Amino acid sequence: MSTLVDIFIPDLGADKDVDLIEIMVEVGETVEVEDGLITLETEKASMDVPTTHAGVIKEILVKVGDKVNSGDLIARVEVEEEGATEEKVEETPAAPAQEQKTEEVAATPAADSSEPMGLEAAEAELKAISAAGAEISCQFVNEQTICSVVEEVHVPDLGADKDVDLIDVMVSVGDTVEFEDGLITLETEKASMDVPAPFAGEIIELSVEAGMKVNSGDLIAKMVKTVVMESKVPTPAKKEEPVKKEEPKKTTTVQEVAAVSAPEATSVLTEKAKKIYASPSVRKVAREFGVDLGFVKGTGRKGRILKDDIKAYVKEQLSKPAVAAAGTGTGLGFNFPELKEIDFSQFGEIETVELSRIQKISGPSLHRNWVSMPHVTQFDESDITEMESFR
Known part of the structure; x- marks a missing residue:
């Protein structure tokens, strides 16, 4: 079955009546999540509005030249419901399936356990892991075989790139x-990439450090993962097991929360960062929005920039023109009185020509700079008598 999903304009901050300058899709076109639908242009930047669902465009409710606002309906997308998910899961090999359900079985052995694994299958699993050169230690607890496996994580294939x-x-x-x-x-010379963990576990040894030159197949780290293999279906009666008690959470006052959250209220850095840590997908989003990543404050691990950080940066930047307009003007100390409208038709025939968008945007800035810059002409006198005699 398929359903129609409405796609709306996201929150544009304080901007109103934003110009729609391009429609990037057509009716009947298939789109994926995060594909651009339309392009909006404000006074400071242009931005693409991505789709939130994958599917087929059934109806487009805007056109180029429209003035749009937050929450306006853009289009309707026909989304197909996933029906073959379970079949695809059953076709996966046994070993990865056991790796992915390790923590779930360990946490709730009675309620969330999948089909039990027989002794023959358990032995085959252990032989396969042992053949790969991994260190294995197993114990039998509550009708379950729990094995701790130490595996190595290597640098993936980097193609033709070396060092x-x-x-x-x-x-x-x-x-x-x-x-x-x-x-x-x-x-590399063309892009940066993150090397992900191939499975969940604990880091017990690191073989690399920042600044090294690495190649395909180099050892990155050693990790411990837990594999749980059941030899018998556990009974609900043996559900009581020692569970790690969570430490009581420390109560914080409103003042403490405000003190911690106050420095992180902005998504813009005052000074451009010397090093930028962002994945290629995040850098692509930044290029689409025209964002300089040097001024984006990262909230990921170790200050890494995420997609949400770019969206927060763009939203904050788009809200700045409205704040400046609500102030005293240019902020240069000049509070000029408003000009009275002049009826130029009294001097003869006139023609009104609308300014282009770039003229509307650059005009006030050029005027501000002309008013604020010092107009100075310097004259110096010099005696060139000897030079003229030499000539």
């Missing part, structure tokens, strides 16, 4: 990471 710069190590020994969490960041 690639390692610019950032995102984890340290003792950290617990999830599947697809970033471990290190590599930078």
Whole structure:
């Protein structure tokens, strides 16, 4: 089955009646999540509005030249419901499936356990892991075989690139990471990329450091993952197990929260950062929005810039013109009186020509600079008698 989903203009801050300068899709076109639909232009920047759902464009309710605002309806997308998800999951190999359900089974052995794994399948699993050269230690607890496996994580295939710069190590020994969490960041001549964790586990050894040159297949780290294999269906009666008690959360006052959150109220850095840590996908979004990543404040691990940081930066930048307009003017100390309208038709026939958008934007800035800059002409006198005699 398929459903129609409405796509709306996102929050534009204080901007109103924003110009729609381009429609990037057509009716009947198939789009993916984050694909651009339309392009909006404000006084300070242009931005693409991406789709929030993947599907087929069924109706476009705007056109080029329209003035739009936050919450306006853009288009309707036909989204197909996923029906073959379970079949695809069943076709995956047994080993990855066991790796992904490790923590879930360990946390709730009675309620959320999948189909039990027989002894023969468990032995085959252990043999496969042992053949790969991994260190294994197993124990039998509550009708379950729990094995701790130490595996190595290597640099993936980098193609033709050699001696690639390692610019950032995102984890340290003792950290617990999830599947697809970033471990290190590599930078080639064309792009930077994060190397993700191939499975969830704990970092027990790091073999690299920032500033190194690495190649395909180099050892990054050693990680411990837990594999739970059931030899018998656990009974609900044995549900009581020692559970780690969470430490009581420290109560914080409103003043403490305000003190912590106050410095992070802005998404804009006052000075341009010397080093920028962002993934290629984030850099692509920044290029689409025309954002200089040097001034974006990152909220990810170790100050990494995320897509949400760019959106927050753009939203804050778009709200600045309205704030400036509500002030005293240019902020240069000149409070000029408003000019009275003059009826130029009294001097003869006139023609009114609308300014282009760039003229409307640049005109006030040019006037402000002309008024604020010092107009100075300097004259110096010099005696050139000897020079004239020499000539």
